[in-house]
Amino acid sequence: MSARVxxxxxxxxxxxxxxxxxxxxxxxxxxxxxxxxxxxIEDTDLERSKREYEVLQVAxxxxxxxxxDESPEKPGKYGPYRQSERTDIYLKYAQMLVDKxxxxxDFCTDAELEAMKERATQEGRPPHYDGKWKNEKYWEEAQxxxxxxxxxxxxxxxxxxxxxxxxRVRGRIVFPENMVGDFVLIRSNGQPVYNFCxxxxxxxxxxxxxxxxxxxxxxxxxxxxxxEAFDATIPEMVHVSLLIGNDRQKLSKRHGATSVxxxxxxxxxxxxxxxxxxxxxxxxPEEKDIFTLxxxxxxxxxxxxxxxxxxxxxxxxxxxxxxxxxxxxxxxxVKQLDAFIDSGHWFHKQPHDWxxxxxxxxxxxxxxxxxxxxxxxxxxxxxxxxxxxxxxxxSWPTTPQIAAFLSKELEQIKTxxxxxxxFNQWMDKIKTELKIKGKPLFMGVRVSLTGHDHGPELNxxxxxxxxxxxxxxxxxxxx
RNA sequence: GCUCCCAUCGUCUAGCCCGGCCUAGGACAUCGCCUUUUCACGGCGGUAACGCGGGUUCAAAUCCCGCUGGGAGUGCCA
Numbered sequence: 001m002s003a004r005v006x007x008x009x010x011x012x013x014x015x016x017x018x019x020x021x022x023x024x025x026x027x028x029x030x031x032x033x034x035x036x037x038x039x040x041i042e043d044t045d046l047e048r049s050k051r052e053y054e055v056l057q058v059a060x061x062x063x064x065x066x067x068x069d070e071s072p073e074k075p076g077k078y079g080p081y082r083q084s085e086r087t088d089i090y091l092k093y094a095q096m097l098v099d100k101x102x103x104x105x106d107f108c109t110d111a112e113l114e115a116m117k118e119r120a121t122q123e124g125r126p127p128h129y130d131g132k133w134k135n136e137k138y139w140e141e142a143q144x145x146x147x148x149x150x151x152x153x154x155x156x157x158x159x160x161x162x163x164x165x166x167x168r169v170r171g172r173i174v175f176p177e178n179m180v181g182d183f184v185l186i187r188s189n190g191q192p193v194y195n196f197c198x199x200x201x202x203x204x205x206x207x208x209x210x211x212x213x214x215x216x217x218x219x220x221x222x223x224x225x226x227x228e229a230f231d232a233t234i235p236e237m238v239h240v241s242l243l244i245g246n247d248r249q250k251l252s253k254r255h256g257a258t259s260v261x262x263x264x265x266x267x268x269x270x271x272x273x274x275x276x277x278x279x280x281x282x283x284x285p286e287e288k289d290i291f292t293l294x295x296x297x298x299x300x301x302x303x304x305x306x307x308x309x310x311x312x313x314x315x316x317x318x319x320x321x322x323x324x325x326x327x328x329x330x331x332x333x334v335k336q337l338d339a340f341i342d343s344g345h346w347f348h349k350q351p352h353d354w355x356x357x358x359x360x361x362x363x364x365x366x367x368x369x370x371x372x373x374x375x376x377x378x379x380x381x382x383x384x385x386x387x388x389x390x391x392x393x394x395s396w397p398t399t400p401q402i403a404a405f406l407s408k409e410l411e412q413i414k415t416x417x418x419x420x421x422x423f424n425q426w427m428d429k430i431k432t433e434l435k436i437k438g439k440p441l442f443m444g445v446r447v448s449l450t451g452h453d454h455g456p457e458l459n460x461x462x463x464x465x466x467x468x469x470x471x472x473x474x475x476x477x478x479x
Numbered sequence: 480g481c482u483c484c485c486a487u488c489g490u491c492u493a494g495c496c497c498g499g500c501c502u503a504g505g506a507c508a509u510c511g512c513c514u515u516u517u518c519a520c521g522g523c524g525g526u527a528a529c530g531c532g533g534g535u536u537c538a539a540a541u542c543c544c545g546c547u548g549g550g551a552g553u554g555c556c557a
Contacts, residue, residue, distance in 0.1 A: 010557050045556055106555090113555080126481065127553075153555055170484070171496090179482060180553085187555040194557050218483060218552040241485080241550090248549060276491095279506090283492060289506055306492070308485050309550055316491065316507045326520090427515095442516055454518040 003035030003208050007061075007068075008198070010042045011054035014259035017312065018213065018243045018251060019057075020064060021277040024293070025240060026211050027066045028278070031297035038205060039071035041082040044197055049084070060260040064270050065293055078205040083197050090192035093200050093230070094154045094185045102229045103185055105142050105152040106133040128181020129155065154186040156196075156226065163224050167217075168209075168238040169305040175221045183222055195219055199226040202235055211238040211302075214309075238302055241281045244309045251312055258312075267340055269328065272321035279320075280310040290323045330359045347376055354464060361460050378452065379465050382472035393447045398436045400478065402444035405430060407474045413467050420463045427459075448474050 007023040009015065030037040039058070043049035058073075070076030080086055097103035106129075108116075117127040133142060134157060145152065163175040185196040192200075198219075202210060217239045227234045245255035257263060263273050271292050279289060283304050284296060325333075334355045341347050347355070358376065393399060409426055410418075427445070430436055436444065446458060451473050455461055462470070 008557090012557080042557065048556080108555095110555080117554095121480085124480080155555090173483070176482070184555045189555080191555085193555065198557090213551095214484070215551055216557090219557090221483090239484090244550070246490080250550080279491065281491090287493060287505055289491090306485095310492090311490060313490050313507075319507055322520095437516095439516060446517065452517090456517095456519080457515090458517095459515095 003030060003033040004038065004206050005030050005035060005209050005211060006038040006040050006202070006205065006207055007066075008040040008042045008201075008212075009057055010045065010048075011050055011052075011057060012045065012048040013053055014261050015057040015060040016251075017258055017260060017273075017277060020060070020260050020273070021243065021280065022212055022240060023061055023066055024064070024274055024278055025238075025282070028293060028297055028300040029209060029211060029302065030069070031293070032300040035208075036069045036076075037067075038076070038078075038207070039068040039081060040201060040205070041072060041084075042194065042197065043082055043084045044192055044194060046084070046191060054082075056261065060264065063264055064260065064274050083192075083201065086197070086201070087190070087192065089204070090197055090200055091186065091190070094192070094196065097156065097185070097229055098154060100229070101157075103154050103156045104134050105146060106155045106182075106184075107142065107145055107150065107152045107188075108132060126178070126181070129183075131182055134182065151188045151190065153184050153188040155182045156185050156222075156229070158182050158222070159225055159228070163221055165220055165224065165234075165237060167220075168236055168302050169241075170214075170217070170239055170307060173217070175224075180222055195222045196226065199223050199230070203227070203230060203232050207235050209236045209238060209302075211240065214239045214242050238305075240305055241307055242309045243280060243312050246311055246313065248309075248311065255312065256314060267336065268317075268321050269324040272324040273317065275324065276317045276320045280312065281306045290320065330356050333359045341376075346380060357460075357464055361456050361464065375456075378450070378455070379461075380469060381451070382469055382476070393443050393453060394477070396440055396444065398434075398440040399444040399447065401434055402430060402436065402441070403448040403474050403477050405434060406445070406448050407471070407478060410467060410471050410474060416467060417464070418462055418467060418470070420459050423459055423462045448477055451476070 005026045007019075007026045009019050009023075027037055029035065039061075041054055043054070054072075058071075061068075068074065070078065070081065072079075072081040075081060083090075094103060098105070108129075113129070116130055120127045120130075132138065133152075133155070142152070158180050160178050162177045165173045165175065167173055183195065184193050186192050201207075220237060220239075224234060243251050245251050247255075251258055257266075260273070264270070274293055275289075275291060278293075278296070283306070284291065285299055285301075285304065288296075334352070337355070337359065338348065350358075358379075406426065409429075413422070427441070430441060430445070442458070443453065446455070447453060449458070449462060449465070449470055
């Protein structure tokens with residue numbers, strides 16, 4: 001039987017990086033095993049689920065390079081792929097359990113349940129449902145209520161024995177007896193509940209491996225009971241450790257950017273995010289740390305998951321991003337930059353070759369795509385911002401000499417830009433005629449021409465800077 | 480509270496299942512040095528970890544127990 005895996009997000013918000021990570025693992029597993037990847041929308045919480053979030057999440061997934069073999073947009077033969085469209089299926093299966101005597105109708109009110117929980121807690125018992133409507137003496141009443149059209153929830157008779165789960169990453173897990181009370185399958189409003197839908201769908205969609213976050217580990221007990229009730233085999237369970245913040249707490253908004261769309265907006269390379277996320281809790285057999293999904297799909301396997309939670313550290317992401325950015329073709333980068341920079345910006349008026357040269361020059365220096373903006377601004381700024389270090393260089397006796405020389409040379413230039421060859425001639429002349437060399441030479445020229453004490457290599461930078469800007473800077477410095 | 484899970488450098492991790500080759504390896508970050516001379520990139524090097532306590536064993540990061548710490552769950556949320 002070929003592998004079938006699914007990613008099952010709830011459309012209640014943007015795609016979270018934790019969700020993206022499990023999607024990646026599922027994708028990789030499917031690819032590695034020539035299997036099928038399914039997208040199932042878990043929108044049984046009508047209150048919080050929104051179609052627009054589903055659209056957004058799918059778009060983010062696509063941006064990350066994750067495509068599905070079966071999904072709401074691309075139905076296979078196990079649809080529908082939105083749980084909200086499968087209600088009658090769940091109802092049917094719930095009724096089957098009722099008929100088999102494995103589940104029952106419950107007509108308790110919220111207040112009743114609340115009181116029940118409170119009582120149990122006070123008495124030091126686990127806050128389980130007390131099984132009132134399971135009791136024979138209420139059967140007739142239940143039938144009557146049902147006949148009268150009253151809405152009741154359907155509860156599963158939780159078996160009170162101990163269960164053993166063989167989890168692919170966590171090994172043998174023993175759930176002791178009496179851990180859960182009778183739980184709801186169908187709400188009194190007729191809507192099914194997560195744990196139930198999940199089992200029915202995984203069963204019907206013939207899912208072979210469930211790869212999901214460790215937060216679902218305890219849900220697995222209930223789900224095992226349901227598989228048992230349906231006389232079905234449990235898929236292979238793969239519970240991956242969670243992502244946490246630098247304070248070791250559950251990852252949340254206060255830890256910074258936790259949703260994928262934010263990274264897209266900040267122009268991170270999607271393959272970098274994917275690469276980094278993949279490495280959080282999984283390791284490459286050869287300990288490689290820069291790769292694409294296509295590259296590692298053949299070697300991806302379930303044996304290399306770490307069991308402990310991983311702290312999400314954006315510093316390493318930045319580095320990974322830089323590594324990927326350097327591999328991207330300059331033409332593509334220019335296109336992205338065009339889209340990234342505001343339409344009114346002078347950058348758009350530059351010739352294509354100039355843009356390419358800029359990208360080539362700066363791509364080695366930036367980790368964030370957006371960090372290129374200050375670099376670009378620096379090319380066009382006539383300003384000379386004096387700080388301590390700059391003033392020190394300006395105080396060197398050689399610097400005014402260099403500036404004066406450059407000023408004269410610049411007057412000779414009739415073109416819009418200085419050629420690299422011309423610039424190199426200047427350097428030679430300063431060396432031979434002015435007899436300046438070493439640090440005073442390079443820093444003197446750099447400061448005179450750029451107004452900064454740092455930046456890319458001069459012979460690449462200067463040919464990209466307009467002559468009038470260079471003139472203004474030198475003049476600025478001489479006065 | 481109860482239940483389950485987890486525990487190697489600041490961070491991500493390799494090693495653990497099948498004890499010796501581990502004076503614990505790699506990567507990010509950090510520090511220093513080198514590099515047609517700056518920041519960066521690159522190269523070289525440094526600082527830095529087996530949570531604690533007991534066992535078992537000739538030998539333990541690796542196996543067992545306890546403690547401590549952390550995480551998750553405990554819903555008519557997913």
